[in-house]
Amino acid sequence: MASTLSMISTDLIVSCSVPSRFTVFRSVSVVVMAELVFIPMSRMGHFAPMVELARLLVDLHSELSITVLILKLNPDAQVAAYIHSLTATRIKFIHLPQPETQKDISFSNHISNLQAHAPLVKDATNNILHHSSSRFIGFVFDLFLTPFIDVGNQLGVPSYVFYASSAAFLGFQSQALDLQDEQNVNIVELKDSDTEFTIPSYINPVSSKLFPTILLNPESNSMATTLVRWLRKAKGIMINTFWELESHAISSLSNGSVPPVYPVGPILDLERKSEVHQNSDIMKWLDEQPPSSVVFLCFGTGGNFNEDQVKEIASALEQSGHRFLWSLRQPPDPFKGPMASQTDYDDASEILPEGFLDRTHGIGKIIGWAPQVAILGHPAIGGFVSHCGWNSILESIWFGVPIATWPLYAEQQLNAFKLVTELGIAVEIKMDYRIEVIGNGEVEILRAETIEKGIRCMMDKGRDARKRVKEMSEKIRRALMDGGSSHSTIRDFINDVMGSMPKKN
Template identity: 50%
Template structure:
């Protein structure tokens, strides 16, 4: 049997890239006949992509290659989005960015098929947002598999909304600002419209984008989902019993457990981990809101007051919002002096029980025995990391599908407590209206429920799910077996 070459296309940005690389490594470890070429699209800002790729060089293998895709100099799709421009929304920018990369993808794949006679091109694996690349795979006559970096329940929502639009001719933008609850086949409970991603009801193109991606996902030969049967059993069973969707492959949890640390990150991590070493078991509440999570000063002060009033030990990853004067594609950064936004005297009063940091080695912190709770934005990677480490969450979603993730963890699975499930902030505060300010009392209440003494039901359930997540990935586990079936299908396609 010939060797098989897979072309893998992650969405631009380090968050999606990391999980895509991890599933690629997993596939390679399972079958020596596979080779994978990962095609890298870069946004105008470097959000850590170069550093992450460089960190992989020590463990590089000839069977895992990375190719940077370059657009012609001056190509409009490679330029930063001007926030003062009314002609292009961020959504149209991203769609154009993706379309403009079809030609470079086509060129790289053509060269691969010419230069490597030992392998046959077996297919594309594309990120959930890269459905435009199905066209290129079709040109080469190979199947496309999607890698859905969110959960199975959310996949069910996307496909359900597309069905409402295409099959029932419902204008889903009319859902905006209603108190409606939707019956979605991948959820056991009715889902309030208020926790749907804001893009769903966006009349300026967001709704169309959601429907288009979902429609194209149905064209794939299969959808790999970063979840596992034991976590989302109801949603997975729905897909396994459905004849209206492509086959799904629950392959998770796919995690980067090393935090991808380079020398700089290792140096930043050391004092954090040393501080945790001196804290009692399960005593620290960890607050971290992802690579794009940040708050303005008035909200920061409420969080600080809540932490001080709660009396709990804390580790707080506090990030500075991007400047509003520059382009929207900037990311939050670390404060040189966090006291400038904190209540006067806060650092001095809490010096014995708390530590305010910038960037955080999230997996290492969640894995530490001193960490007892996680106040999180509910990004899917962070949610899976919390489950893997057996640390219960308090949900404070900010953007994208995070409100849906919060609803699933709190209401569907009952392994998290709520601070506020329907909080929306947007990527960099560019939402329709200024986000509400959550009060110190509300935040404190969530922290107290999260850090309840003894073995709460939520804490017990999270610890049980922790063990199930490990079993799923071990030999003979549900995800292990699913990955085996996927590889068998890929290899049979070139036999």
């Protein structure tokens, strides 16, 4: 039986019968000259920035449309709701079926799962070409999907990569591959060392204590290095950053170690993420607090702690005496793998110190899932205790909120290093803290005294960091204005990709 390909389109949609494994729907209300195909990871931290970039591109060029192919690979329940919230024109979404040969979702199976998806991507793209009056001008892949560049090569169109992290980390990934290939450095063996390396995309030497967890595990290291090898085959890389934030790192990437880069950030979903009912308990509570008085604690979609660590955080907050808003979430089921989603507690008081909620009543508020953009944009927020995910960093800079760094996994330790050591827009709680996302390694417990010290430094003494982040906030907003650095770069990308548009057969 033929598989079904379902599309959500903001244009008028009709069904057309085609001799294919798929049922394809085609928009007939708009005739366009050029078509890009975006393929993001189906995780909100990657998916939303790519779709927001797609919105920017079609807004800037009236003869461009974009089709987003959605893979059933590491799916995130929030993605479906996000798609339905969109109102952009000339962006279509196609859900690909899950291939029969897909294996369990894990780092070791990631590449083989991509290989199983590749025929579906090629068939879907061929259907788009066959039933569209547009000219297909190229792919844009998420970093984790770079092996699909082979599909672009087979179809004779250029492939670009959207890089959802910093330019500095892109430089690090490229240098790490060279260290392993050219200097025979076994990065996995650096897990417990404190060796410093010169990384061109960073101003200061980088300690191996800050290397991302994904490179320190044999299973995930192999996958990560494979993705970077493929990334080097792309025609160009769009990075979610801006010149004023990472001029040194962006300049360092011109040495030929990676394809040409386009700093197009900040790519943020501010409008939809800030749509929180103003009568919600969270916003009502913030409305009652003095300006810049509240410490906001939120650790992203994968940030959660065991009961011992929760008690240490609670003690630190109570001892600091500062008002706080804490997004406290429950760890996911360990049997569901490293990509499982966390949930809210039914009753958070069960893991908090006895009497904590009573003693902090009126001073602090415990919540589950946090509408982070709306909270960071509230004038009561004075500081952000963060895991240092790149999207969270850009949001914090946008609103001019200083960060106290508490990285957990992925590249977050290097992000913290950049914020504290190189940019001076954050203070440190602990820069080299990490949790194991693979296996069941022992988890470090960060003591209340260390956490409290970081909070006090941010709220009481962090005048320099606060001043710098306010200055950077002005720059990040100008970057996307007409004539701004990123706005100009996005136009450059459009000109480049449209200039290489193949002729319609």
